[in-house]
Amino acid sequence: MSSHAPTPLHLAADHLDAALARIAARIGPAYVITQPGDTEGYLTEPRGLYRGETPAVVRPGSTAEVAFVVETCAAAGLPLVPQGGNTGLVGGQVPFGAILLSLGRLNKIRALDATDLTLTAEVGCTLHQVQAAAAEADCLFPLSIASEGTCQIGGNLATNAGGTAVLRYGNTRELTLGLEVVLADGRIWNGLSRLRKDNTGYDLRDLFVGSEGTLGIITAAVLRLFPKPKARATVLAGLSDPHQVLALFRRLRAVAGDALTGFEMMPDVGMEMVLKHMPGAVRAIQDRQPFYVLAELTSTRRDDDLAAMVEGVLGEALEAEEIADAVIASSEAQSHALWKLREDLSEAQKFEGGSIKHDVSVPVSKVAEFVLAATAACEAHMPGLRVCAFGHVGDGNIHFNLSQPIGMDKTAFLDSWEAFNRLVHDLVASYDGSISAEHGIGLLKREELLLYKDPVALDVMASLKAALDPAGLLNPGKVLVGKG
Template sequence: MSSTAPAPLALPHDRLAGALAALAARLGPRGVVTDPAAMAPYLIEPRGLYAGAAPAILRPATTAEVADCVATCAEAGLALVPQSGNTGLVGGQVPFGALLLSLERLDKVRAVDATDLTLTVEAGVTLHAARAAAEAADCLFPLSIASEGTCRIGGNLATNAGGTAVLRYGNMRELTLGLEVVLADGRVWNGLSRLRKDNTGYDLKDLFVGSEGTLGIITAAVLRLFPKSRSRTTFLAGLADPHAVLAFLRRLRAAGGDAVTGFEMMPRFGMETVLAHMPGAVRALAGDHAFFALAELTSTRRDDDLPALAEAVLAEAFAAGEVEDAVIAASEAQSEALWKLREDLSEAQKFEGGSIKHDVSVPVSRVADFVVTASRLCAAHMPGVRVCAFGHVGDGNIHFNLSQPVGMEKAAFLARWEEFNRLVHDHVAALGGSISAEHGIGLLKREELVRYKDEVALDLMAALKAALDPKGLLNPGKVLTPSSRAARSS
């Protein structure tokens, strides 16, 4: 891994006891958790890379209670780590001696407006509940990720989540109009604006989206909604290589325009892994293909003939030698089955042993070059390593994952994480890409950020952290550390 767990924070116990007593009186019996068994699920992140520790879990139920927690801890000099659904993949939500502040009880849908096309929700609302609230108003909230049943809006905002529909609708930053944020001193910034245009100074919300709880704690948000799709066509194509995938994407976008809502790539190894390990997975194409492209067209018009559009584009792609075989879903059930092949891939990889994962992005035009070259570099570095490069080709975000060679010990493989980081991330940087596309920095990529981020950008980030959290009490040690600039210059 790029970052090992830091040494536990030493909190001032005299002030800690007083603060917890005051907060227990304010938050009630459900608001402060100290039982080790009840705390355990909050302290381990999903992949088991980090196991944290905390003296207590704070569980406020309102923004005012969050503000009380933050103000009390700020006065006592106690560090806080905010957490929403604990589905993050870079360790940003894990405490190492700090108090953990869970936002799961802030779970109210405050307002839905089908005319403004806005949804106002609290940070503890699950993504599934947010999408359901939009659906009930005959609208669409388009963020779509595999963990939607457990991830929460606060975490989606804190990591600027992406998912499968970024190609059409943008990531979480583009889907957000306003925020409510508890600042490091306990004050509440009410920026819950529903305006599409507001040029009255700096756009403060963008400071907090993607900041992973290091600048303030997001408690609510105004999210953008869209007209609900009335027609949908999903299809899966088999292709020979990533360059054919990219050519097919260009062809589809030229014909479909904004109707192209999703475009995902999977390699043969990924598809075979899903088919081998995931219940209910069904092979959709009979032939053997090195890569697969899963595409979706949607429209707000019921009479748009999307299947005909898909057939026409596929016919052209067949003639051009880009597509080897394809299937178009003939029903909603078939569409869901095709998407399940893609959505189950991350889970299926667990059955193949250790996995070294890279969440990267490059310009869309360089996706094929990246996948081909990075795969070659990794295969040369470790014979037998199994590359699983998949993801959101339409926005340049590739999950470049490596499964251990058959027969190799998992621990021995994961110990080589740093070596593969250099191969993959150096190539990403050479192509003008990013080492984190949608998972954030957290703890896992903290040193990688220092290595690859522009020096002036690091200075600006450190200045923002110092200005908004001068005591360094919000999610300490994540994204940036006081030593980050020194580490870069050494």
């Protein structure tokens, strides 16, 4: 791995005990968890790369209680690590001796306005809860990721989550109008604005979104909604190489415009993993292909014949020999089944042993070149390696995952993580790309950031951290090396 777990902090017992007693008196003793058996579920992140430790899990139930906890800890010099659904993939939510601030009890939908197309949610709401509330009002909240049943809005905001609909709707930052944030000293910034236009000074909203809890604790957000789609067309196509993937993307985008909501790529090795390990997965295209594209078009007009539009594009692509085969979903159930093939890929990889994962982005025009070059470099470095490059081609975000050679020891394979980082991330940098597209920096990539981020940008980031959290108590050791 590129970043090893830090040495756990050792908190002064007298300050710790006094602060926890004050917090328990305010939020209730049941919500201050100190027994090791009860805190265990908060300490290990989904991939098992890090296991943390904490003297207490604190579970406030309101913004005022969060502010009290933060103020109390600031006065005692006690660090805090905020955590939502604990689905993060870069270790940003794992405490190493700090108090863990679990935000799951802040789970209310405060307001929904179908005219303003806004929904105000507390950060402990799951993504699915927000999606369902929007749907009840015949609206759409378009953020969609595989963990949406358990991930929480706070984590989505903290990492500026992306997902499968970024092509049409943007990342979480673009889906956010306003925030409520508890600052490092316990003050509450009420920025819950529903305005689409507000030029009154610095944009604090964009500062906190994506900051991974290192600058402040987001407690609520005003989220953008959209009219609910009434027509949909989902297609799975088989292709021979990533250049053909881009060719199909250009064809669909030229015809569909903004109706092209999602455009995902999967390699054959990934498709076979899903078909082998995930219950209910069915081969949609009978002849195996080196690559697959899952594309979706949506419209708010019921009479838009999106399937006919897709058929026309596919016909041209077949004639140009850019695709080998394709299937268009004829029902919602078939559309769901096609999307499951893509959504289950990360889970299916777990059954194939160790996986070294890279969440990167390059300009869309360079996706094919990058995938081919990075694949060749990694396979040359380790014979038998299985490259599983998939993801959001339409916005340039590729999950360049590497599955261990069959029969290789998992630990020995994972020990190669840093060597593969150099191969993959150096290539990403050569294409003017990013080493983190949608998962954040957290702990896993903080040293990588030093290698690839502009030094002036790093200095500005450090200055912001020092200004907003001078004692370095908010999510210490995450994002920036040596900052808190």
